[in-house]
Amino acid sequence: xxxxxxxxxxxxxxxxxxxxxxxxxxxxxxxxxxxxxxxxxxxxxxxxxxxxxxxxxxxxxxxxxxxxxxxxxxxxxxxxxxxxxxxxxxxxxxxxxxxxxxxxxxxxxxxxxxxxxxxxxxxxxxxxxxxxxxxxxxxxxxxxxxxxxxxxxxxxxxxxxxxxxxxxxxxxxxxxxxxxxxxxxxxxxxxxxxxxxxxxxxxxxxxxxxxxxxxxxxxxxxxxxxxxxxxxxxxxxxxxxxxxxxxxxxxxxxxxxxxxxxxxxxxxxxxxxxxxxxxxxxxxxxxxxxxxxxxxxxxxxxxxxxxxxxxx
Amino acid sequence: xxxxxxxxxxxxxxxxxxxxxxxxxxxxxxxxxxxxxxxxxxxxxxxxxxxxxxxxxxxxxxxxxxxxxxxxxxxxxxxxxxxxxxxxxxxxxxxxxxxxxxxxxxxxxxxxxxxxxxxxxxxxxxxxxxxxxxxxxxxxxxxxxxxxxxxxxxxxxxxxxxxxxxxxxxxxxxxxxxxxxxxxxxxxxxxxxxxxxxxxxxxxxxxxxxxxxxxxxxxxxxxxxxxxxxxxxxxxxxxxxxxxxxxxxxxxxxxxxxxxxxxxxxxxxxxxxxxxxxxxxxxxxxxxxxxxxxxxxxxxxxxxxxxxxxxxxxxxxxxxxxxxxxxxxxxxxxxxxxxxxxxxxxxxxxxxxxxxxxxxxxx
Numbered sequence: 140x141x142x143x144x145x146x147x148x149x150x151x152x153x154x155x156x157x158x159x160x161x162x163x164x165x166x167x168x169x170x171x172x173x174x175x176x177x178x179x180x181x182x183x184x185x186x187x188x189x190x191x192x193x194x195x196x197x198x199x200x201x202x203x204x205x206x207x208x209x210x211x212x213x214x215x216x217x218x219x220x221x222x223x224x225x226x227x228x229x230x231x232x233x234x235x236x237x238x239x240x241x242x243x244x245x246x247x248x249x250x251x252x253x254x255x256x257x258x259x260x261x262x263x264x265x266x267x268x269x270x271x272x273x274x275x276x277x278x279x280x281x282x283x284x285x286x287x288x289x290x291x292x293x294x295x296x297x298x299x300x301x302x303x304x305x306x307x308x309x310x311x312x313x314x315x316x317x318x319x320x321x322x323x324x325x326x327x328x329x330x331x332x333x334x335x336x337x338x339x340x341x342x343x344x345x346x347x348x349x350x351x352x353x354x355x356x357x358x359x360x361x362x363x364x365x366x367x368x369x370x371x372x373x374x375x376x377x378x379x380x381x382x383x384x385x386x387x388x389x390x391x392x393x394x395x396x397x398x399x400x401x402x403x404x405x406x407x408x409x410x411x412x413x414x415x416x417x418x419x420x421x422x423x424x425x426x427x428x429x430x431x432x433x434x435x436x437x438x439x440x441x442x443x444x445x446x447x448x449x450x451x
Numbered sequence: 452x453x454x455x456x457x458x459x460x461x462x463x464x465x466x467x468x469x470x471x472x473x474x475x476x477x478x479x480x481x482x483x484x485x486x487x488x489x490x491x492x493x494x495x496x497x498x499x500x501x502x503x504x505x506x507x508x509x510x511x512x513x514x515x516x517x518x519x520x521x522x523x524x525x526x527x528x529x530x531x532x533x534x535x536x537x538x539x540x541x542x543x544x545x546x547x548x549x550x551x552x553x554x555x556x557x558x559x560x561x562x563x564x565x566x567x568x569x570x571x572x573x574x575x576x577x578x579x580x581x582x583x584x585x586x587x588x589x590x591x592x593x594x595x596x597x598x599x600x601x602x603x604x605x606x607x608x609x610x611x612x613x614x615x616x617x618x619x620x621x622x623x624x625x626x627x628x629x630x631x632x633x634x635x636x637x638x639x640x641x642x643x644x645x646x647x648x649x650x651x652x653x654x655x656x657x658x659x660x661x662x663x664x665x666x667x668x669x670x671x672x673x674x675x676x677x678x679x680x681x682x683x684x685x686x687x688x689x690x691x692x693x694x695x696x697x698x699x700x701x702x703x704x705x706x707x708x709x710x711x712x713x714x715x716x717x718x719x720x721x722x723x724x725x726x727x728x729x730x731x732x733x734x735x736x737x738x739x740x741x742x743x744x745x746x747x748x749x750x751x752x753x754x755x756x757x758x759x760x761x762x763x764x765x766x767x768x769x770x771x772x773x774x775x776x777x778x779x780x781x782x783x784x785x786x787x788x789x790x791x792x793x794x795x796x797x798x799x800x801x802x803x804x805x806x807x808x809x810x811x812x813x814x
Contacts, residue, residue: 184591186533186595226789230789230792230793230796234792234793234796234797234800235796235799235800236792236793236796237744237792239531239533239591239744240740240741240744240745240788240792241789241792243533243737243740243741244741244785244788244789244792245785247734247737247781247784247785248781248782248784248785248786248789249785250781251778251779251780251781251782251784251785252479252778252781252782252785254776254778254781255479255483255776255778255779255781255782256483258776258778259483259484259485259776260483369599372595372596372599375595376596379592379596413607415603415604415606415607415610416603416607418599418603419599419600419603419604422596422597422599422600423600425596426582426588426593426596426597426600429582429586429588429592429593430582430586430588431586434586434587438589442589443531443589443591
């Protein structure tokens with residue numbers, strides 16, 4: 140049993156596809172988690188990330204179906220995510236509807252709508268061209284995973300530092316963080332709290348939509364309504380796991396993507412290990428990390444608290 | 452503003468929102484080449500009009516209402532529990548495990564199923580309660596994360612014959628299914644005007660009345676609401692946020708677990724045929740949460756909301772025959788919920804604006 144286990148782990152770790160799949164999952168999670176991190180910094184908690192990813196993937200598929208261009212499709216994917224974000228933001232941070240109801244409803248709505256339109260239109264997609272960085276791609280095991288990916292993958296290398304710069308080095312980011320930490324004070328000093336929150340959700344919608352479209356063109360090349368399959372929730376878990384720091388969030392994405400791809404490879408190699416445990420792992424690890432570090436790691440003080448002027 | 456005008460405003464806003472949602476759904480159907488009216492007819496037929504259908508709808512409404520009642524209780528204490536889907540699953544699993552472990556003659560086994568169902572839900576919700584009040588982990592996050600964990604735990608349990616998996620002979624060639632509940636252990640489904648529904652309908656409605664009464668008229672309910680309105684003031688007045696908060700979470704979970712047990716023993720529309728299977732919860736937990744929130748966290752309106760949402764589910768079964776993909780009902784449901792969220796928010800914002808205008812006039 141134990142020897143079986145170690146030989147399984149050895150086989151998985153020495154298989155190149157583990158790293159390639161892992162990088163794709165990590166990228167999907169990172170696109171979504173980066174945006175969600177920005178949104179949570181402003182004090183919102185969007186469980187509609189799942190819907191944004193799915194909407195991005197479907198909009199990407201539609202875009203490719205009608206224009207035959209992956210680039211256009213990726214842009215449309217981002218817009219698809221943004222549309223969901225607009226509904227979420229307007230409903231919960233202008234109309235003051237409960238953000239969890241709106242998020243849950245959007246998840247159900249988009250799942251239904253994407254499934255419905257998929258049957259009615261049946262859009263075709265394709266694989267995006269791979270962009271291989273010479274020499275680096277020849278590194279054994281993880282060379283192809285990091286440097287031989289479909290081109291939208293490399294957007295991440297810009298997106299993540301840009302998001303950090305946006306939040307920590309611009310006035311907009313300062314106001315955003317103020318809205319997330321102490322909305323009353325922010326409001327008194329003239330910041331439109333709910334406006335900043337809406338904008339942060341738009342940002343999450345754009346990056347998540349991008350992520351959904353990326354995943355479509357990188358991994359499956361055909362739309363299916365189970366394409367996201369709950370990974371939006373893993374992205375939220377990654378933000379929490381990372382203790383609301385961007386680098387921690389990215390660490391969470393890589394760790395959780397590793398668990399996902401590990402499980403996939405195990406199945407591929409014909410091992411029958413405890414797949415349920417591996418699927419639950421991201422959530423168990425996040426809950427454990429929260430329980431251990433909850434007193435030390437501080438979420439944005441107003442996280443998930445709606446702001447209505449004059450009410451606390 | 453007179454009371455009549457206010458009521459008219461409410462009604463007009465709700466009507467406008469619902470019509471807008473249905474209009475949007477019809478646009479989606481028509482632009483993809485379908486016909487909207489047959490879809491509407493199928494929805495109404497499948498949920499109420501066709502023979503035997505309102506009984507089906509009542510059967511679906513039971514778990515929705517139970518979940519919603521639990522949500523109302525935890526929400527009143529100011530806690531955001533969004534993990535009902537997982538609490539329901541664990542409740543169902545407890546019910547299955549203990550009903551086959553302990554067993555007993557018909558009615559006794561039903562009591563065991565219900566009790567352990569509620570216990571399972573309460574235990575699962577208490578994990579979140581423990582994390583909240585001992586380690587300070589926000590319950591929003593832990594309840595959400597525990598949903599996936601519970602689904603995987605059930606998947607695992609259904610592969611182990613010492614946990615939930617049926618013994619080899621009983622399950623044919625299916626490999627992830629629990630034993631089936633014996634005929635005399637099931638919740639009776641008497642026939643009323645040609646409609647069959649489990650008698651848990653009466654239990655659920657009675658519980659709704661009890662919850663409404665307890666929250667509005669008892670000391671415990673008062674303290675709970677106090678905690679929800681202003682935790683600090685409640686603490687000063689001697690209401691322990693830990694004791695009351697943790698018990699509110701546990702009771703909320705117990706209701707969700709009870710819903711799972713009722714689905715297992717109650718049979719009817721697509722509820723796993725008296726067996727536990729992967730995906731058993733079938734979004735009932737999430738939908739029940741929506742029911743509670745659409746009813747604006749009040750127990751009695753939740754009865755109506757649960758029936759409407761159940762109707763959308765049972766109606767969906769008839770939509771396929773119109774040639775339009777039945778997934779459209781998810782869309783209709785989502786749009787309706789969003790539409791129902793608009794009027795209270797608009798009125799809230801408008802009231803504030805009026806109050807402010809009145810205040811500045813006086814100055």
